[in-house]
Amino acid sequence: MEFVVVTGMSGAGKSRAISAMEDIGFYCVDNIPPQLIPTFHQLCRSAKQPFSRVAVVTDIRGGDMFNTLFDSLEQLRNERMDYKILFLDAADFVLSNRFKETRRKHPLADSYMGSLEQAVKLEREVLRPVRERADFIIDTSFLSPAQLKERISSLFLGNASDALMIHCVSFGFKYGVPAESDLVFDVRCLPNPFYVEELKNLTGLDEPVRSYVMRWEQTKGVVQRLISLIDYMLPLYCDEGKSQLMISIGCTGGKHRSVTLAQLLYNHLVEAGRRASVNHRDIRKL
Structure with missing residues (x-):
């Protein structure tokens, strides 16, 4: 101890x-x-x-x-x-x-x-x-x-930089934006798996949904720019002495696109040695 x-x-x-x-x-x-x-x-x-x-x-x-x-x-x-x-x-x-x-x-x-x-x-x-x-x-x-x-x-x-704890949250705009959010990203502009019958009842944690979301050039462009922006901003937050940062990523229902990207961002942060957590707030809601 x-x-x-x-x-x-x-x-x-x-x-x-x-x-x-x-x-x-x-x-x-x-x-x-x-x-x-x-x-x-x-x-x-x-x-x-x-x-x-x-x-x-x-x-x-x-x-x-x-x-x-x-x-x-x-x-x-x-x-x-x-x-x-x-x-x-x-x-x-x-x-x-x-x-x-x-x-x-x-x-x-x-x-x-x-x-x-x-x-x-x-x-x-x-x-x-x-x-x-x-x-x-x-x-x-x-x-x-x-x-x-x-x-x-x-x-x-x-x-x-280890003092900064980063919380990645996926959510559905239909249920409201998380009140504690520091950064909010809207990914409703990306192709929606909800309208694909075999994907509708799955989530962004399932491989078929992840593959569908990530197959599009629009998604690849958003992910590239999102990660680049976050990587640039994190040292600035550390310099300001911030201890917690909540990054919220939202789609319509909070089950598919936002889950995929929030999980991807979390994995990137962990691989980079950052202290991070992930929470898919609305993944089980109907």
Whole structure:
């Protein structure tokens, strides 16, 4: 099990980091007391369906409880429970500006009569030993949310493009366009197997229907251009930090042409090493 302890300076982007980790398949828990980390590690590892990737956030919000972090980490090590530490950091002036812009209160502000600058300095001193032991350090001072997500993805996936999950959906326009669609393609312009008697009751998952749909030059032209367009756009979505993309392909009833092309697109994405799923929403409707 991959277990990551996420910590760092308040305002450095831990919430965004944990959201990015959720997007790439981590089970995440925010603001866990340090003394519960070993118990939670054991719980996740011994579950009926053990978690493969877990991330927990613990930081100075825990007050005095945060002082038990090293004891908990030592317990993990003694019990041979593997873990990594991800530390989020940023320059002091950046942290101060972020708190001023969001009008949020620093967790240690009360210790210095509301002085934000002193609170940041105190927190940095408290966290210095943790930072020194961190396996990964990300300075978010000049990172956009999309760039932070790319850094997280590159650390834990090896390739930032792996963070994008692509959902291919076939549907019938007579039943409505999927509301969650990011891209919608209408293939009702292609020859329709519905009007071929021996194909009418089959679907785009059946070879006779696939062969019929793909025999036409119109279809070949659409497929070529569709795949070229998607291949061009996916890196752009990755650069923007998008985590999920739904590509919906529709025909009249959602049983023949759209199913064939959605399945073809899904197969192409998987062969290209993309994270993808396919769902034929209306394939069983009359």
